[in-house]
Every structure is written in C-alpha cells, then in structure tokens.
Amino acid sequence: MSNVKNYTEQGGEKTVIGGSLEIAASGKLTITEGATIEGILSVPVVDALDSTSATSALSAKQGKVLNDAIAAKTAANQADSIAAEVAELVTDFNALLAKLKAAGLMAAE
Numbered sequence: 001m002s003n004v005k006n007y008t009e010q011g012g013e014k015t016v017i018g019g020s021l022e023i024a025a026s027g028k029l030t031i032t033e034g035a036t037i038e039g040i041l042s043v044p045v046v047d048a049l050d051s052t053s054a055t056s057a058l059s060a061k062q063g064k065v066l067n068d069a070i071a072a073k074t075a076a077n078q079a080d081s082i083a084a085e086v087a088e089l090v091t092d093f094n095a096l097l098a099k100l101k102a103a104g105l106m107a108a109e
Contacts, residue, residue, distance in 0.1 A: 075103035
C-alpha cells in the first residue's frame with residue numbers, strides 16, 4: 001500500500017487532500033447551490049475571496065452563504081466577570097454557556 005497524501009478512494013466518491021490543493025489561474029472551483037461547506041473557516045479566508053474580475057469573484061449569494069456560515073460559528077462576546085460572590089460567577093458562567101449554545105458551538109442539551 002502506498003503512502004500518499006492526496007488520493008481518491010475506490011469508487012471516486014471521496015478525494016482526500018493531505019498535502020496541498022492548488023488551483024492555477026486558469027483553473028476553476030465551483031460550489032453548486034445546495035452544497036455544504038464543513039470545517040473551520042475564518043474571516044481572513046472570506047476576505048480573501050474577492051476579485052475585481054466579475055468572472056472570478058464570488059456571487060453575492062455565495063458570499064452571503066459563506067459569511068453566514070462563519071458568523072453562525074461565532075459566539076457573542078461575554079464581558080469579563082467582575083463577580084465578587086460565587087452566585088454572581090455562576091450567573092456569568094451560565095451566560096457564557098448560553099452564548100456558546102446559541103452560536104452552535106455547544107450542544108443545547
């Protein structure tokens with residue numbers, strides 16, 4: 001069995017990129033409507049996905065879907081706790097848990 005970083009599983013249904021995937025200037029990556037993007041995305045990735053060329057930029061709809069996917073995984077800010085009593089700290093901690101759950105970063109229960 002060979003030890004390669006990039007391969008397509010038998011049947012061709014899944015391709016694994018363990019090395020790098022380079023799309024040349026003349027290449028194209030198409031993500032069709034209804035497709036799912038999973039994994040970790042960051043704002044710098046989205047910010048880099050623009051172009052002055054109308055044929056290579058994301059459409060407004062694609063950009064919104066991608067931006068919404070990122071925003072959905074960002075929890076609302078939790079202010080620093082200034083609790084002086086344990087009960088106040090519990091309240092602050094529960095507020096943090098609620099924000100993590102609301103952002104989809106923690107199971108709701």
